Amino acid sequence: MKLTILALLSVAIMALAEQFTNPVLWEDLADNEVHRVGDTFYMTASTMHYSPGAPVLRSYDLVNWEYIGHSVPVLDWSSKYNLQNGQQAYIKGIWASSLRYRPSSGQWFFLACIEFSTTYVYVANNPAGPWTKHTTINKCYYDAGLVFDDNDTPYVAYGNTQISVSQLSADMKSEVRSQQVYSTPSNIGTLEGSRMYKRNGQYYIILTRPPDGQFVLKASSPWGPYTIKTLADRVKLAAVPSAGSPHQGSFVDTPSGQWYYMGFADMYPGGRCPVLAPITWGSDGFPTLTTVNGQWGNYDYPVARRNVQSSLGTDTFQGSSLNHKWEWNHNPDTSGFSFANPGLTLRTVSRTDDLYASRNTLTTRIRGPVGTGTLRFDFSGMANGDRAGLAVLRDKSAYIAVEKVNNAYNLVVYTGLTMNTNWSTLSKGTVAARVNNLSVRQVSLRMVANIRPGGAGSAQFSYSLDGNSFTNLGPTASLHNSWEFFMGYRYGIFNFATSATGGSIKVISFTSA
Template sequence: MTGHYSNPVLAADWSDPDAIRVGDDFYLTASSFGRAPGLPLLHSRDLVHWEIIGHALERLEPAEAFAVPRHDCGVWAPSLRHHDGRFWIFWGDPDHGIYRISAPEITGPWSPPLLLKAGKGLIDPCPLWTEDGRAYLVHGWARSRSGIKNRLTGHRMSPDATELLDAGTVIVDGDALPGWFTLEGPKLYRRDGWFWIFAPAGSVETGWQGAFRSRDFFGPYEERIVLAQGSTDVNGPHQGAWVDAPDGSDWFLHFQQRGAFGRILHLQPMTWDGDGWPVLGSGGEPVAGHRLPVPGGPATAPARDDDFPGGAFGVQWSWLANPAPGWTEPHDGAGLRLACRRTADAHDLRLLPAVLAQRLPVGPVTVEVELALDSTEPGAKAGLAVLGDAFGWIGLERGPDGAVSLVHRFAEQVSTRERDAARPYPAPGGTARLRIEVTAHARCRFSAVVDEPRASGPEFAATPWRWVGAQLALFATAPEGDGPAGAAEFRNFRVT
């Protein structure tokens, strides 16, 4: 219906979103974990139609810790704010502490990461600047690193966000709230003289959204559950951002865990009851759709396709670790040339840093790319993969006899080596058009065109990658040895 939207508004893994409005523009960021560049930046004019405009973090710090894939580490649950003419992003790295960066414009230049609070298990930070010039910070805890969970800690912070001014105080103790567990992901706000903390609880797949309010930042806080699955099919609707529209209406963006597709985003209308508490969705349950927050905006969508002009890749892609020189080969034409990186880990894509990945969108979708293997090295290979705790890929490999074959391989979650999913098929020209059909239930059918269309192997069930949804990935490898090993060229990447 014209003037209305349907959920989800972002049907891919935009985990732990935070969003703000600046004038008539909305901006969003999300967890990027161990991928680089990290901290994706999205723009919208209506909170429903989004486009990727870049990243705020070119490389993860400390750089040496992310020279290899660490898919469940890195950037967890960032907070995005606009204050004093600058954009600010705070995030928690569960192994190192709380970082922050800032920039005069959303497109940068972004300052180098500042470690605001060092320590293990410090996650989900969110700042707040009050109308009288004070500044505060709240954060949660990861039990896996600290042994602490279900607590929110508050700090006074210097107004320039260069230091915390106290040792921290537990301002909400989830263990003291009957029935509450895994309290985390706090977002801090002010309204009508109240301090508000919006915080999820109850675990990723089955949790709920809580709201806490107090007249004093350090409490005591009252609490309510303001959004839960109820009678709907939207499991675990929680963790996100309270955003206001230019007309003064309030909205809430949150995720829903959808298996291999990761944490997809829904948008809920938000009103207020007679006691001054927020009411999210329809009576505290998610809605399937609603009127547009801002009608008449452009119908943008996050980029997925790529022609790789000049050998460059688009903003939808990230590496699985901090990149190093020589991973790509720049040139003047179209097509991405990935160097066949020599490695001892070519049998397991999950261990390779030089893998270029983007989010797997909710199916049904068809993914296609053209591949030419430009390597004479025996054992050199390249392909298109669906990558998670388990992975499957289809591509080209040069054999010991110098011939190139179409190959299809996979590895289960518990496997440490890939194995054939189908018999190799001759590809004497060293080229193929690769194809993966992904169903609504994340079942993947692999096929390719060499001399004619060929289906390949059984269906593969995509899996998430710990906290990350499955990724669509491009890669090129070669066995260990000396000297360059050639390259693989990818062209006309399409998701339809």
């Protein structure tokens, strides 16, 4: 009888085990690396041309994440990252970089190759920052994976198809040795996206075959010889069948010794979103992905669920710095914004009628599958020719805005903004809807964005003069799902001058849901 009762209790407890749904965070966070220190997990992701770059996220359960900082305070590698004088850096900048903690010094290191040429190393005593540039290495560690082994020796795995390992100096400022360690056979195809580990005396390099496979290299020396095994090959994401197959990411263990693989799935138009699954280690020393009916499924929480600050909710811009969920489109002109406590004042710093050339566009990720962003602002400080509002921002964009013309304030919706294949502007868009002569000086602009993968998404704009009742304005904008821009659609808050700079708006709040 006792055994029967215990068995029933065991079944009941298992039934009550809370499961998480993939993606763990339906936001554009590609090329992740997840690293644990104590009971806390940290993640970095690609940000390309957005500034500050390389967000640092924190979690206590690998499922619920909060933004706590950025490893790259400013993209200061070239003037084109300032979006000035006809220059731009779209889809350049930070991708597939590495974030690791070094126990011997109590420091965090972030390492990134920029534009296939130079590797930059940043350092911090706290993952939340402040971060500073540590050194420059005149070599590209493409798709880098940093590791500090048991002897505190730093190694970097990197490369595309031809995979190499470099040993760095103890001070992380120069290269000591470099060697190609693996050449991908033609029957596998392109491999990149290195992450490097040492476990039980073995060195591992995990590699992706974009856009749908993950492989593991193993050797007893960082210099090889390495053997290879498939971890995941065209595995479907059960919760979102129209998404791409999970690939490229990182391994991480829990305090109790369980191991997980955090990859990402292509989920355009929303971007590339992190997905999590358990792995187990076999007698051959290789990991095996845990699937559910042959697919990437939903799983029990790795550790007890612990909530953190969500990126959803209302931001009233209190204090003297932005919440770390925000990133500017290219480096901002810091003279063009200030905190009103509450509120954020955005002054015009660009004289243009092109959103893609406008500086100080403030962006944040759209939460899928359907995200709603609501901007409320005071536009009484606008100058004639100014245009300010809310965009759905990517290489094909649309926006709703207040414009001031001949001392009259009008609402406009622009659609059809597009870029060329070199990311220069092809079209600045055209007016699709208009409401003339607003009688108020504060307005709420809303965008509802459907970013489900598998087809073109959509964005519907609306406005409210009283902050409560909303009226749709303009046609539904189509959000394309091609991958070439890499980054997914974002909310964009902008204010630019078509005539002369000097005007301003006050952002009262932004609510994402």
